[in-house]
Amino acid sequence: MTGVAIIDYGMGNLRSMAKALEHVGAQSIVVTADAETVAHAERVVFPGQGAVRDCMSALQRNELIDVLGQTAAERPFLGVCMGMQALMSVSEENEGVRALDFLPGSVRHFRHLTAAHPGLKIPHMGWNSLCRMREHPLWEGIEVGAWFYFVHSYYVAPADEHLVLAQAEYGATFAAAIGRDNIFATQFHPEKSQQAGLRLLENFIRWDGYVQNRY
Known part of the structure; x- marks a missing residue:
């Protein structure tokens, strides 16, 4: 059985993710677009960058949508950047795109947060500290307050505030990490986030998918 399946849909620096997971001790890492391989993985990483329409098309x-739904319901699942945004119901990118709808909410452009701050550039790129909302x-x-690296023009607006695990600020606060049950996702x-990021990945490969006080 594959230890960690990294979803390859042609978008994102998959080698960087694989090398980081290898560095923190992950075993049997496979970068794959094969649905059967993903279905039999112990845990799944859904990374990516680019446009949501291209992501959904790929x-x-x-034929990865059903197996992603299966794994996101059953085992430790980590979404990163586009892999976080695609988990939501809909994105306003590309004039509106239906996403996976694994978690309720939408993806919005940063202009909604930065309109009152014309000096802030889009995309939001660089290091931000996190304010944790839930353990x-x-x-x-x-x-607490550790810094992580961001590159994005869109942000996630969950329909349920209890999904938000951490916030960051760029013009206003936005969801930097969300999760429910065995799903954890980061913007x-x-x-790329040095020691704090590596520790998060190390925690992920040791995580059994259980969260106290699941809802």
Whole structure:
């Protein structure tokens, strides 16, 4: 059985994620677009960057949508950047795109947050500290207020505030990490976030998918 399946749908620096997971001790890492391989993985990482329309098209083309739904319901699942945004119901990118709808909410352009701050550039790119909203096993050993690396023009607006695990600020606060049950997703790139990011990935490969006080 594959230890960690990294979803390859042609978008994102998959090698960086694989190398980071290898660095923190992950075993049997496979970068794959094969649905059967993903279905038998112990845990799944859904990374990515680019446009949500291209992401959804690639997932459909590789017949990955059903298996992503299965794994996101059953085992430790980590979404990163586009892999976080695609989990939502809908994105306003590309004039509106239906996403996976694994978690309720929408993806919105940063202009909604930065309109009152014309000096802020879009995309939001660089380091931001996090304000944790809820405790989670993946925060273990990470300093409160730790800094993580972001590159994005859109942000997630969950329909349920209890999904928000951490916030960051750029013009206004936005969801930097969300999760429910065995799903944990980040807008930031842990594989590019030095020691704090590596510790989060290490926590992920040790995580059994259980969260106290699940809802």
